[in-house]
Amino acid sequence: MANEAQASVRELPPLWVIDLSGPVTSSAEPTISSAYRSVSERGGRDVLLNFSAVDHLDSSGIALIIGLLTESRQRHQRLLVTGLTQHYQKIFDMMGLTQYAPVLPSEDAAREWALGEAAHPTRIENA
């Protein structure tokens, strides 16, 4: 069926933002992985996944995010999340994902978080 996920990359120093849209499911894997690789190739350290245009996320999409966390840990990157609805934020909390990828209320908050972390780093599970 149609309605595929899309991912686009933009720079918002010190962050790299991956804007996601559509359904985040297993079929989104090539699209999201390619966006993530493109950020890594450009040396991005703090990567913000923006879910504000995502219409739904299933368990295979969550598995995909866990895969990105694995990769970010191997590459010494930090993964941040914004734009989650209250429902998906609850699911991220329930699964313990927020321990590995801080969920921030906005891009500005994510940017401030990354700037603050650069000045006064604290340990997060994927850093």
Place this chain on the structure above:
Amino acid sequence: MSNSEHGAGTHAGRTITLSIPSERGWERSAMELAASVARLMGFPGERVEDIKTAVLEATLNAIEHGNRNDASRTVIVLLVPEREALEISVRDDSTSRFTNVEQLGSLPSLEDRVAGRSPARGWGTLLIRSLVDEVEFASTGDGNIVRMVIRLQR
């Protein structure tokens, strides 16, 4: 007309049936139908979201694990709005029974998964169990059934 006038009382006891091919993408129609019925019954928005996710996961499980993505095979979704609760059953036509992991839900270690020491997948059953008030997994000669109950008042 208010939700209560429009909702559970009016629709109580009726069964809504959806039959879909076992092909990825169709799970969204099950999700949207369940959301529509839940809204008519007067479930609050956050509970509608819980129902959508639980139905999505149960239907995906039936498509992928039960019917092995065979589009010629059918997944049936039954929705029964009662006065106090919505009962939803998702049935595949598989001859292979639920495994213990599917029935009980694996208890994934997120640390192992993030560290790449175990597969990242397998969260669906856990999500269903966390989001609905009751869930039963049953295997019969006609297939596997996930029966979920979501109460209007928790």
